[in-house]
Amino acid sequence: MSCCGASPDFDDINEVSRLVSTRLATFLRTLRDGGFAVGLAEGQDAAALIAAGYAARPGLLRSAFKHLFSARKSDWEKFDGIFDAFWLGKRVRSSSVVTGVAKAANNPSLKRLPNQPAEPRAGAETAMDEVPSVDGTENELSGEGRAEGASRTENLAEVDFRNMADSEQVAQAHLAAAQLARAMRTRLTRRDLARRRGARLDLRRTIHGNISHGGVPISLVKRQRKPKPLRLVVLLDASGSMSMYTGVFLRFIHGVLDEFREAEAFLFHTRLAHVSDAMKERDAGRALDRLSIMAQGTGGGTRIGESLQTFNRWHAARVIHSRTCVMIVSDGYETGEAALLGREMAALGRRCRRIVWLNPMMGWQGYAPEARGIKAALPYIDLYAPANTLASLTALEPYLARL
Amino acid sequence: MKTRDHITQALGNAGYIADGELATAISLMQLLRRPLLLEGEAGVGKTEVAKALAAVHATELIRLQCYEGLDQSAALYEWNYQRQLLSIQAHRGADADAVEDRIFSEKYLLERPLLAAIRRDRPPVLLIDEIDRADDEFEAFLLELLSDFQVSIPELGTIKATAIPHVVLTSNGTRELSDALRRRCLYHYVDYPDVEREARIIMARIDGAGASLALQIARMVEGVRKEELRKVPGVAETLDWATALVGLDVKDLHDAPETVHETLMCLLKTQEDKARVTREVSERLLGKVA
Numbered sequence: 001m002s003c004c005g006a007s008p009d010f011d012d013i014n015e016v017s018r019l020v021s022t023r024l025a026t027f028l029r030t031l032r033d034g035g036f037a038v039g040l041a042e043g044q045d046a047a048a049l050i051a052a053g054y055a056a057r058p059g060l061l062r063s064a065f066k067h068l069f070s071a072r073k074s075d076w077e078k079f080d081g082i083f084d085a086f087w088l089g090k091r092v093r094s095s096s097v098v099t100g101v102a103k104a105a106n107n108p109s110l111k112r113l114p115n116q117p118a119e120p121r122a123g124a125e126t127a128m129d130e131v132p133s134v135d136g137t138e139n140e141l142s143g144e145g146r147a148e149g150a151s152r153t154e155n156l157a158e159v160d161f162r163n164m165a166d167s168e169q170v171a172q173a174h175l176a177a178a179q180l181a182r183a184m185r186t187r188l189t190r191r192d193l194a195r196r197r198g199a200r201l202d203l204r205r206t207i208h209g210n211i212s213h214g215g216v217p218i219s220l221v222k223r224q225r226k227p228k229p230l231r232l233v234v235l236l237d238a239s240g241s242m243s244m245y246t247g248v249f250l251r252f253i254h255g256v257l258d259e260f261r262e263a264e265a266f267l268f269h270t271r272l273a274h275v276s277d278a279m280k281e282r283d284a285g286r287a288l289d290r291l292s293i294m295a296q297g298t299g300g301g302t303r304i305g306e307s308l309q310t311f312n313r314w315h316a317a318r319v320i321h322s323r324t325c326v327m328i329v330s331d332g333y334e335t336g337e338a339a340l341l342g343r344e345m346a347a348l349g350r351r352c353r354r355i356v357w358l359n360p361m362m363g364w365q366g367y368a369p370e371a372r373g374i375k376a377a378l379p380y381i382d383l384y385a386p387a388n389t390l391a392s393l394t395a396l397e398p399y400l401a402r403l
Numbered sequence: 404m405k406t407r408d409h410i411t412q413a414l415g416n417a418g419y420i421a422d423g424e425l426a427t428a429i430s431l432m433q434l435l436r437r438p439l440l441l442e443g444e445a446g447v448g449k450t451e452v453a454k455a456l457a458a459v460h461a462t463e464l465i466r467l468q469c470y471e472g473l474d475q476s477a478a479l480y481e482w483n484y485q486r487q488l489l490s491i492q493a494h495r496g497a498d499a500d501a502v503e504d505r506i507f508s509e510k511y512l513l514e515r516p517l518l519a520a521i522r523r524d525r526p527p528v529l530l531i532d533e534i535d536r537a538d539d540e541f542e543a544f545l546l547e548l549l550s551d552f553q554v555s556i557p558e559l560g561t562i563k564a565t566a567i568p569h570v571v572l573t574s575n576g577t578r579e580l581s582d583a584l585r586r587r588c589l590y591h592y593v594d595y596p597d598v599e600r601e602a603r604i605i606m607a608r609i610d611g612a613g614a615s616l617a618l619q620i621a622r623m624v625e626g627v628r629k630e631e632l633r634k635v636p637g638v639a640e641t642l643d644w645a646t647a648l649v650g651l652d653v654k655d656l657h658d659a660p661e662t663v664h665e666t667l668m669c670l671l672k673t674q675e676d677k678a679r680v681t682r683e684v685s686e687r688l689l690g691k692v693a
Binding site for chain 1: 407423424427428431434435437439442471476482484487488491492495496499502503506575576579582585586589590591592633
């Protein structure tokens with residue numbers, strides 16, 4: 001076949017038989033269903049390729065379509081399989097897409113969050129096996145705890161998230177978390193604007209404006225620089241020992257992703273999952289459902305070091321730039337190798353502007369950072385702060401605003 | 404442009420050993436008049452594709468290196484302010500409108516890569532390197548230029564392309580590119596070459612590297628890439644290493660395990676990676692090289 005250097009002659013499309021056109025349209029729909037961003041222009045080009053004789057050689061057609069329809073690496077990798085299945089009727093090995101919610105029950109805080117936040121005890125045994133016990137009062141809390149919660153006089157701001165029994169309290173906590181995220185965004189932008197002094201001279205406009213002065217630059221025109229947003233990358237520990245806190249933090253991250261123009265979120269336990277897309281779901285219920293699927297694997301301990309290693313190796317280059325703050329939310333209970341965690345923290349520290357570590361347990365009385373994980377990580381942390389109550393989350397704001 | 408085989412051969416003559424898919428991409432670039440977006444790890448030879456393409460077309464390569472903060476004046480055009488000022492001074496007292504017409508004319512225009520690329524009589528290869536380093540705003544601006552191949556300069560009016568350049572964009576994936584830009588382009592993911600292709604690259608580029616040594620080097624590099632490294636060596640590093648080995652007169656890697664280990668620093672770019680590839684590791688890797 002020959003593909004000459006001339007521009008594509010789209011009249012040739014008329015020569016494509018109706019059958020092929022229908023088949024092509026179905027293929028485009030299959031691609032769209034598979035997440036490919038395929039528009040009209042690509043469809044026209046594809047028809048032009050078929051008309052130009054590419055259809056006679058399936059291998060060549062596949063390669064041409066692959067270049068035309070792929071837009072990113074993930075498309076590139078799965079295209080051949082889709083093409084072969086559609087056009088050549090080949091059976092394709094199914095990729096390991098996570099399906100079902102079987103293991104979501106392992107992390108009740110994730111599953112419970114959208115609508116039924118009133119059962120904080122489910123799964124708490126796991127948490128309490130691993131973390132120091134604080135008080136025994138939660139044993140009284142149950143699904144019926146609504147009346148008790150309402151009768152208590154404590155200031156909500158001071159209530160530890162894991163003790164929140166009332167759905168209204170949890171809703172308020174979520175609201176506060178979203179507000180905090182919004183406030184952080186505003187502050188960061190303002191600080192960023194204030195930091196930029198000394199606008200550069202716009203010579204073109206200056207000369208334009210001073211021709212009548214014989215070129216003497218009397219009135220100067222400054223060039224406005226575009227604001228550059230800071231980026232926030234959140235790594236959230238979704239392991240069993242954190243299960244009482246993940247709910248509120250997920251909501252916080254949801255707020256952060258809403259408010260920050262540039263933000264990325266990851267969940268980790270024994271492995272790492274990129275959850276930004278799931279978090280961008282406008283419907284909070286659906287977002288959290290998707291997250292519960294991703295949070296599978298809890299109960300096998302927390303491999304912070306390995307998760308960070310995965311992050312550094314596969315995600316860091318893409319999500320971290322020089323104006324990035326990485327926020328890790330974890331209790332630091334590492335079941336893997338603590339030395340690895342130290343190494344990966346060091347590597348992370350070299351890449352980003354700041355590392356903030358939020359530890360819910362820091363707010364507990366008598367807590368000291370004795371866990372091996374947190375000890376190894378401490379030297380590389382710029383801000384280490386508690387985050388177990390609304391008050392402690394709010395107290396963070398001025399720190400974060402200074403990043 | 405001819406068929407895929409012709410393109411592969413022409414690229415080979417230009418020193419670039421391409422796989423069939425890349426040849427398809429290049430033939431499509433012309434057929435569909437779309438830019439080609441090359442994505443892949445650093446050091447896999449994305450930029451080289453543009454250079455080879457320029458050689459194949461026997462045309463000029465115009466390169467725009469992107470960076471954070473890159474703006475239109477650095478990418479498209481700039482006025483020669485010094486000359487403009489001097490001209491204003493020299494015509495002091497003349498009519499202001501006349502002065503303005505003169506100093507904002509072609510004579511005082513400094514063309515930057517993008518403007519240069521659309522004003523050539525013969526279509527050049529325009530390489531927009533590391534587009535992921537540029538800001539979103541620049542990417543949006545580029546989109547307009549790449550779809551219409553014309554630019555508007557307020558003082559001069561619209562400038563249309565005399566010949567549509569062959570556009571190659573590269574990205575290392577440090578930032579997610581917009582869907583709009585991706586959809587405008589043909590996409591090609593450039594992976595590390597397989598052993599056989601890397602050996603052919605070595606033979607094509609390094610004088611004095613025979614087939615068996617090139618194959619040994621390629622196998623060894625493949626092994627190194629499978630180790631847990633911070634910086635996985637790219638093709639450029641392979642070529643550095645091959646040059647070093649040929650320079651040290653190594654004919655067979657098994658004959659010179661000491662030299663192999665000592666020269667591995669050509670492949671390893673961080674202290675951590677050097678510490679990881681110990682003598683034992685390099686001997687183990689060498690053992691796997693037939």
